Amino acid sequence: MKNIYYFIVLCTLMVSFACSKEEKLEPTEMRYDYFTISPDATDEESILRRTFYETNKIHLLFNDTLRHEQRGTYADGTPYWFTELLDLSYNITGTTDGARFTYIQDIRHKEEAVHFVETYILPHLGEGLRPYSIFLVEKMESYSYGWSETNFYNGRRCLALSTQGISDMDEEEIKEQCIDIFYSIIAGKTKYYDEELTEFIAFGAPYYGEYFSSFQSLTKPKPTAEEMYTLGFISWSSWSSYFPYESSDLTAFLKAVFYEDEDTFKTQYAEYPVILQKYDIMKEVVKKKGYIF
Structure with a gap:
């Protein structure tokens, strides 16, 4: 055990000695930024x-x-x-x-x-x-x-x-x-796992990727548009047998924020409060990302 202790002490002393003898580091010449215009260029x-x-x-x-x-x-x-x-x-x-x-x-x-x-x-x-x-x-x-x-x-x-x-x-x-x-x-720059989208994702979390048949309260074999809107979904595949995933839901609302007139959108979905809340959340997320409307 003593031998191990002496070995550790010896190694520590050797490292300390090496560091004390090490020459002072000098920065190398900085790489020229080739995106930058030469100050001598006058064209x-x-x-x-x-x-x-x-x-x-x-x-x-x-x-x-x-x-x-x-x-x-x-x-x-x-x-x-x-x-x-x-x-x-x-x-x-x-x-x-x-x-x-x-x-x-x-x-x-x-x-x-x-x-x-x-x-x-x-x-x-x-x-x-x-x-x-x-x-x-x-x-x-x-x-x-x-x-x-x-x-x-x-x-x-x-x-x-x-x-x-x-x-x-x-x-x-x-x-x-x-x-x-x-x-x-x-x-x-916007992903469904971003912290700013936690509230948005919470609305659809019980349904994302789940089969329609898993929910007894929904019309069979597929829910109606009215039911989907009530749950907060504005886009889904007519041939699909399951709810959209998080990424698809995010994309649908992100496109709504950019490509649809806000007043027209909110009038169209006025009877569906979850949709309106998700739209407002998405717009705020876009602002936080740095977009200026």
């Missing part, structure tokens, strides 16, 4: 991007190439280049579908695109929802079982926005297009 695009960041604290991009540097040469003297791309589909937890795009070519259209973002997008995004960077392009496509045009791509470190046709839209058309963007951002 119109650089000034536009720098001003946007100073105003909104969000990096602005018109090109997906973050850096293109010569790192050396091959044996035959050919330069070796290193290129870092934005990589919209980057995801720390796995892989996602990709996106492809065409750049905005002239400065006037770039200025119009910035005006669109600052007028219709950013005023609705509180601090918790604002992206690290915004990538403005002319046209964009996303891949999901094939390529198709899209108005936006919400990546992990960047929100990419297509500006094609914006100048020809009236204000109402632009607002309608923006709703899809806002819904996507909020939906990505």
